[in-house]
Amino acid sequence: MTDFVYNLGKSFLDFFRFLKGYIYFSLIIISQFLFFRLFNPAVFLVTLRQIYFTGVQIIRVVIIVSFFLGLGLVGFLGKFLFNIGAADHIGKILILTIVREFAPLVTAILLSFRTSTAISAEISMMKFGNEINTLRSLGINEYNYLYIPRVFAGIVCSFSLAVFFTIVSVMVGYFLLSFKLHMTFDYMIMMIFNELDINDIICFIYKTVLFGFVLITIPIYTSATSVGKYSTDVPIALSKGMMRLFYGLIIVEITGAMI
């Protein structure tokens, strides 16, 4: 019983300690955005590389996933709504499922598998190898050179890939609907745009931007604070960062649903 209470208390304390540190770290990141030297040659190069790594290299996977999800979701929903005589509501249902939920969340999950793990491992190894100190010794601000370009790329790519995901899903779904239900593309697009309101757009932007932010900042913060002088700290930081990221994604998903 004592152990249980001890572990429970420790978990709570660890959580609040993490939350305090992470909020402080996020505030530094946000404030450092004001001094983001994007057009500094070194920073520009690392930003481009991060956008390529985070956004471009993953496009094939996003196309495949959005293709099959679009095929399944739009095709199934369209047929189902038609069968129950509610085909007029397809626009609203598509917005609810793809624009508000699936596109931001699936993109975030794909990015977390690929980018967050890579960044977590990279920062952990840099911390373990004292390379962050090397940057400091060269007068290079680690926020400016190391963290901000990654956060910037994460936000830009999360948003862009979610837009891309939405377009591919809707297009694929349309082809299915057009064969089965003889629905024209402009009719479907018109229905979607008729149902799209400002809240949906805000929700989409809120989720994609915040997903992009937490996808990068949580692994960075965890790696930068958890890794010490032992190599065993690296896998611990990686798994800890991924678990924290999972909770972070849930929190963004819940708060986004309130919009």
Place this chain on the structure above:
Amino acid sequence: MKSLVLVKNKEEETVIVNKLITYNEENLNIFIIAEQLPLISNLSVIENMILPASYHRHKKIVEYIDIAHRYLSEYGLENRIYARKGDLNSYEIFLIKYISSKISEVDNIAFISPLNSVDVMYHGNLYDFFKNCNENYLILDYNESYNKYKNINGLLKMEFDEWLIQGLKV
């Protein structure tokens, strides 16, 4: 000026390195070449070399790449241009850091325990390097290494306390 400052132990050395790092908070004033400040492992040799210059100075990256090519040829490292840290020996790493300091146009270079950071088989190359180096530099090493630097002309030995009084001037 070429100076040699002798320290007693690793702790003293670490304190001094940390102090020297604080001189570079805003800009690159002293280039510190030390084993405990390794090359960045996810960058290639050329990227490591031009990193400080491209961050602090205002030339185009291609100009730095040209300069880096010239230095690499001069030191016989042209085939190492896209290598990573793990592919280099300790003396090559030392040279890459030195070339980086040259590209960065830094006035002062601090070599921290160079004999410890380079394998024994390259010590001869290292002595030759220091003999031929015409920069303003400071070598920080342990007391027991003093005899090993005796043959380097123009190297001014400075007591640690004296150096402290001068405000760790490089």
